[in-house]
Amino acid sequence: MARMKFICDAERCIECNGCVTACKAEHDVPWGVNRRRVVTLNDGVPGEKSISVACMHCSDAPCMAVCPVDCFYRTDEGVVLHDKDVCIGCGYCSYACPFGAPQFPTNGTFGLRGKMDKCTFCAGGPEANGSDAEYEKYGRNRLAEGKLPACAEMCSTKALLGGDGDVVADIFRTRVLQRGKGSEVWGWGTAYGKPTGTKS
């Protein structure tokens, strides 16, 4: 099995925030904690592009490398998870992550950072699969239910793909072959079929 991966096809992302809402709903993520965000470049100008960003579950995760209490671990499928009971909320992983994935709840006394929270690839955490304790700390464990991350499964345009890296790369490659090259030509023809040759 290849490692689990996300790809967000920026040609198709329409900034609907369906992925963000799916994640929030699935894991009951509190206000202020953004496991997933949609980033828009050149907003309001022709050539505007959006892309959905969450933890990338890096092969050589910087968060894991810098954690002073070693609360991170990587599953056999490459999903990067952590143990909130060990986490001391120091925020070092947040400095290290190039994607801004580690999130910290803002409640608690004196604005102290709580335990780090981030995208789990819907794989829960080091509690029994599907248990209440796992849900409370990490959210739903969809992988153990034979499902894929809620964000990718809910994406309205299938811009956000998630799952076995080989399969995801294959789907993306099929798309690129179908629609040809050209991020400078934009429109329905580019995202879903062959470009017509004229700008839409």
Added chain:
Amino acid sequence: MTLKTTVVVTALALALVGCAEKAQTAQTRKSDSKPWDGASTTEFTASGWKAGDQASWEQQMRTRAQGQNEYSRATP
């Protein structure tokens, strides 16, 4: 630990509890179960694979990922 340290640590722990923060007791990571072991939430578990069977779960992951590929369900 000296008496002084014990007092300080206890006081800090009590202060933590007082402000509704959980006391930091864990020192090492708990070990995690594999996803193919399945989840206790059987009523929400997808059908088509067998819990406990790694190969069956991996095949389920591959099959389910094809749900994101409309070329498998559309005329070209």
Added chain:
Amino acid sequence: MKKQYAPGMMTKPGMTVSRWIDGVMEKNELIDQDSNLRGLFFWGHAPNSQTRGLEMKRAMDKLDLMVVVDPFPSATAAMAAMPGKPEDQNPNRAVYLLPACTQFETSGSCTASNRSIQWREKVIEPLWESRTDHMIMYQLAGKLGFGAELVKNYKMQQVKGMDEPVPEDILREINKCVWTVGYTGQSPERLKAHMRNMNVFDVKTLRAKGGIDKETGYQLDGDYFGLPWPCYGTPEMKHPGSPNLYDTSKHVMEGGGNFRANFGVEREGVNLLAGDGSYSKGSDLTTGYPEFDHLLLKKLGWWDELSDDEKKAAEGKNWKTDPTGAIIRVAMKNHGCHPFGNAKARAVVWNFPDPIPQHREPLYSNRSDLVAKYPTHDDKKAFWRLPTLFKSVQEKNKDIGKTFPLIMTSGRLVEYEGGGEETRANPWLAELQQDMFVEINPKAANDRGIRNGEYVWVKTPPMLAVPEFKGIRVKAMVTERVDAETVFLPFHFSGRWGGVDLAPYYPTGAVPVVRGEAINTATTYGYDSVTMMQETKTTLCQIERATA
């Protein structure tokens, strides 16, 4: 049923929802009904999606009765409860909030904007005291004396100890009689089979490739998902639905069609029916033809294709009034013809005020030269029971662009829906759009000393008459999304009024997470000359930085 109506009112076109406030406020002698509008049901509808909110508040205060039927109290409750002008307050006004069920607490059919219909299942029992819309309608009809007539074709089921019409039977009643737009083929059984077998439908064409429903044995092959209306004839005829309208490249029984003969067969010596050679694929008639009725069938020699029983029922009828659907069946299935005829589409709509669309400047325009060159329509004395002004408003305001130079348009956001009370009460959606805002171009912002994220006052012409109302107070989003003379505001917000938070006026525990000014508090008079659609897309405003 006739006795339920005041004399002459039963078949008279009513007031449109866009003008209800004028039904309340207009001089009685100018409205085309006996009394002014005195009672109102807001049934799954938000007031902040209607224009002229300042006047709407006054109309709300004058009503005798207002009933809000909604899962969420909506802006209506807060607007009704907040203080208004003392002289408008009707001391006898009664306001009721009836909690209605959401779509999860009932089953039923639902039509999407691509014309496909889906069947939705009940997920949970109605919460607290909420009742389904159809139960509330039945109970209201009962109080008004015609409950039995309303549900005479329905089986009833017990929900929380009360009678409720079975949703399948409601759809079946529609199937029995809405021949004209083709809402007759989509039986609950066919729709449910579609829902159980979504995987057999091609995702690009929406057509089923084979498939046999395990539960009923229904064969799905050829159906378009959700049987998009028009889906003609009885469910037994198995019309597949119409994916695209007027598509002559397909047989009518494959979802194809031609243009309808709705406007007569001839006008001013010109034949309105389709020319020879223009017809849907496989049609037995290769020329234009009128709508199908018993006479046409007899003339064509196809009348005997009806059974004896069908002949009895269809005698003297046309395809729209034949209760058996047999005329449709013979025309479509047996001969590939469209029951509504085969005519030319018309580009000149001779019964409209503008047979060909003309540019007419909006009533509120900052271009007095264009107002002079492209004036609007003349005022109408009575249009759907109300005087409707055009030219007089435009004349009065032709120089208003000097005071209100920015073109103001309103529209939608992804995160919210409609009046917004339901979606702004959802914390995950509310987090994505936390503030009501105005999109303003950098040039327009810099000319006014406005920085991104600062609060501004948006003022519009109706506020000139209400000097104590300072404007709507919103955040400025400085962006290139709009050009230098246009501003955009979303219409989903409510719960703030002229800078004041209306949270105290919502029922306890029902305050939405996010509240904001409603743009429709500020919008202006203006209505379409044919549909009476309100003008939400173009009016004028001025914006200034808020110092307080």
